[in-house]
Amino acid sequence: MINNSINELHHGLLKKDFSSVELAEYFLSRIKKLNPSINAFITVDEEKSLGQAKLADEKISKGDLNPLTGIPIAQKDIFCAKGWKTTCGSLMLDNFISPYDAYVIEAFNKAGSVNLGKTNMDEFAMGSSNETSYYGPVKNPWNLDYVPGGSSGGSAAAVASRMAPIATGTDTGGSIRQPASLCGLTGLKPTYGLVSRFGMIAFASSLDQAGPMALTAEDCAHMLNVMAGYDERDSTCINRPKEDYLANLDHSIQGLKIGIPKEFFDEGLDANVQKLVEEALNEYKKLGAELVDISLPNTSLAIPVYYVIAPAEASSNLSRYDGVRYGYRAKEYKDLMDMYFKTREQGFGEEVKRRILIGTYVLSAGYYDAYYLKAQKIRKLISNDFKEAFTKCDVIMGPAAPSVAFKSGDKKEDPLAMYLQDIYTISTNLAGLPGMSLPVGQTQGLPVGLQIIGNYFKESQMLNMAHAYQQKTQWHKMMPEGV
Template sequence: MYHNKTLAQLSAMLQAKEVSSVELTQYFLDRIKARDGEINSFISVTAEQALAQAKAADERLAAGTAEPLTGVPFAQKDIFCTEGVRSSCGSKMLDNFISPYDATVVTKLKAVGAVMLGKTNMDEFAMGSSNETSFYGSVKNPWDLKKVPGGSSGGSAAAVAARLAPAATGTDTGGSIRQPASLCNLTGLKPTYGRISRYGMIAFASSLDQAGPMARTAEDCALLMNAMAGFDEKDSTSIEKEVPDYTTDLNKSIKGLKIGLPKEFFGEGLDPEVAKTVEAAIQQYKDMGAEVVEISLPNSGLSVPVYYVVAPAECSSNLSRMDGVRFGHRCEEPKDLEDLYKRSRGEGFGEEVKRRILIGTYALSAGYYDAYYIKAQKLRRLISDDFKKAFEQVDVIMGPTSPNVAFNMGEKSDDPVSMYLSDIYTIAVNLAGLPGMSIPAGFAHDMPVGLQVIGNYFEESHLLNVAHAYQQQTDWHERCPAGFED
């Protein structure tokens, strides 16, 4: 049925008038209604707006002015501001926030006629790797309902894995697209920093945040990238660079591709079964004509410590706008202005967000700024330089996306540091601002394993080509969690 089709297949069916957008949209809305209770992947389902968008899309399809994504349903991470629709960012603080404007990503997807089914669950303010910090409850991994889907884009990952939506948007500050994609058997792309506008994407760590697509195939990610990418004058860190057609290079040969394997990504802490699965995927690339070179990213081991200064510091600044005055949660009966600030924020934010605000405030406070924030920014350059050197030698870098498969709910929630280490291989990519993907590479302990592919700046097309080539030879990305096939 429709839920087992890719975005590209649904697009072709719409263009061929084999199905209408209204039928398709109603089909997925019904499926969400019937099945989301099991996984809690949506915060809001926007049925009425979705059907109105679908109707408009059908008119475009009939008029012959449709684009590839016209009429295709998708799910939007609840971090993106959507006009007239609650944009909660997974937080009690914004539970009552009906955004008065659209994020640029939302505007762009509307412009091509894609149909938003609803807003997906996420870790509160995108701070988490398990989707357990959401005000709206944990999301469950469709591959095993006792396990986490990863985070922070865990709702998007679970929704697509359970076939409740053919694709979804995500955001990635330290791995929040790639790690849940890995844990839920999806293809996810975090583009180069500045490639997709951050305007209207509720800010966590501004120098690291980047939006991207999550889908089942690289081809679907390419279709979404075509709609999402591009310069935006409303985002001061958006890069003025032409957007290629990301589908053009999908079928290029990868013979002679030089793959770098960082020895630091295969050391201590990596589950041996995950390592075996990732090595088999790399062997597959060798069989397809790629060459493999061992490389070193000597400073990558410091990525997690550096990240836990940079990200909290920036989040403590960004989240200061939530003060109970202009929008969001406000405490009852404040006795003075300080009480208004403190209680509104104390009541509105959850524990992990508070922790990060406190760490960031401390790192930026007088007397500690140089020792923490400046030190972290210096190390960030060293980490970034390691990648620059590596890319003089190789075309792409590969390794595991996550050191483990999905873990049990509650297993790491009392120990933030152990939770933070689940992003050990993804964080360096954000610090350097590089594009990275996670693609389904097989299974370990009966749970999905992702292969991470990292490219040089603005080489998203190449990454998608490398991922697509693998997906022509393997069928891991087609596997569906038991119980969600029908």
């Protein structure tokens, strides 16, 4: 079962090779064995998981099923799940038992999937190494001394170590693609507005988007079929006809144009990563695609712009944590003001506080035009770069991250070095475009990811491109030793 795709698990359930309960028990036992060293899960609740698996078995026996019925899934702890502790990796929400389901949780429940547990993450999704979690760092299953990436590092480590066959993630600046790259997975951040953000704890609302993390593009397509859909409870969710993301997987990619942005192969990119990405591009040429040179001239501005817009939105979103209605409250305080100050001092970790303070600064009186407005204008320029590029190509390809995984602790004290991890992923969030990462090789025993950026709502085409590569290569089948 360990390397089975959703299709294979689905057929196993249909043929009664195993039941959903047996499947859940199998993965729960792997969590029990592996999680103490990897720390990918914050909450596991066997009783709840097995309860869902029993219901799935009943559905299957009645023939009331779809490809995801009875399939176990790990859910990033940013999604509110009714009755489950939902922490967002923060002491602030350590005592928060969600009274409702996020849209994404609801969608998988409706499909009959089995929630294996809530995965660890950087606190409030702010980080690229999973070291800012209140629940301790997550380890990279390929080498436990290395980080899994972040912020969806718990989800990435859970799938890479086969503690779960699939997992959900969220991506504000690269939080699905960078950990997918560092852990050797296939992960997709959809077009902004494709997946409802209802019940997904907000970080930077104009950038946040949920997406699938799995071993293959095919499994991501299965997951996206469940996740995408209109939901009136998220006013930015786009009302468009539902697509079947499996439908185009086997299309020929002959003649498709792949744009190669020169700015993605500039200084800052590790030479070994560059070599493997170029080898993957050659493979695409063999598959019949055409490579064209393009330019995204404002690439280097994506990080400065992001570190205005994301903290500004975060400072507003995180003002709700005041110790009054839910969440952490300081134990001792003199008056109401003192309670707010101490609650937020103690309840938030360092990186979160830094970003709230930066966000407060750039929005404060006298600075709004110089920072926030300026950033929004450059965001437009970045978005225009992509519009221009997509007149010359169907998809854009390049590295997902500038390097392979780095050692735990290496960048923890240097926020600027950490921020550079997302240099190739952030611009797509700013433009609202879909992006994905798939494994295309290894160097020093650590995986390297290729990024595919598509035009708006072209997820189907991106999955087709990734699937075509995975039919010819084996990188997505590699498994870390010792798991």
